[in-house]
Amino acid sequence: MPLVIHLLGLAVFAMGTSEFMLSGLGPGIAADLNVSIPAAGALTSAFAVGMIIGAPLMAILSLRWSRRRALLAFLGVFLLVHVIGALTTSFGVLLATRIAGAFANAGFLAVALVTAVSLVDENAKGRATSALLGGVTIACVVGVPGGALLGQLWGWRAAFWAVALVTVPALVAITRSVPSSAPGGAQAPNARRELRALRSPRLLLTLLLGALVNGATFCSFTYLAPLLTEVTGLGRAWIPALLALFGLGSFVGVTVAGRIADVRPRPLLVTGSLLLLAGWxxxxxxxxxxxxxTILVFVQGALSFAVGSTLIARALYAATEAPTLAGGYATAAFNVGGALGPWLGGLPLTAGLGYRSPLWVSALLVALAVLVAGTARALTPHRRPLPQPARSAQNSLS
Structure with a gap:
């Protein structure tokens, strides 16, 4: 993989830390700002809603910008809102900064995905996606538990300051390493033409499956900390380590999927989804x-991100008519689940059904994904598969 993709992954690491760290900071935020834990969980949903709306909107906004300009603008806004979030004493202001930060995150990730896949062979989109999303999984391994530890030692605001500080070297790296050429190559980007790509049933199915699987992931991950303390009986000191274990599993899942997603996506998706369905x-x-x-924290992290990252890669393959908005579509769909998951998981919690209940909701969401995929497969048995790369081409990239 080109070095620039890993540098983009540094920024994705900061953004992934911000997106996921509330799973370990929710109780502290709730106590400090005098709101309930489900209300603090809504911060995760708000971030995901901003990602859903922001991904295609910001991608369209940046169509005429150079990639470097777009990435720097989005990352600069992301840094600013985290400074504001660290300083505020108002839950409403914090909620607003999460939405604004999500818009910036969505725009950045949409452009970064397109940039990453444009720098590799046409048939290596799965590996490029995996390398970029590795920043998210490293955030789960290091950033999220690190944020939880900072929250325990110095309060949740320290985690927001840490995210802002990590963003600074990412800004410098992008300035020096990302090409400034305008997106879209020789053909001028056309938003109307690329929006028509959403008429593709294959693309819409892939986006729906990605939303359902990611919804299951966020549903349980958002409430993982109280589950482990209140149900499993582990002390709060264990939470950073267990969040890191989930992140380690997600890193393994993304890494393995990146090696398989371009050559054998269907077996990976079928097997991974069925195991995920059983695991919740x-x-x-x-x-x-x-x-x-503890074992299942690792296993479910690995399966969730292996299946989720592969679905993102398949969406990029399916969105051939939207070369500049493909990243926006994938980002938006992924975060539809990120918005619905915590909200759906919070419903049984509010009803007093206990901290195990989000795990059952996650199982239902994966079951729905399997049912939808199976029904679509049965109704279109003779559909032509997406173009697959030759094994020799895949091996040449290893």
């Missing part, structure tokens, strides 16, 4: 036992 209810049943619960 098992997690709910054994959540009271520390050892199996």
């Amino acid at each position: 209810p098992v997690f709910a049943l054994v959540a009271g036992s520390p050892v199996p619960a």
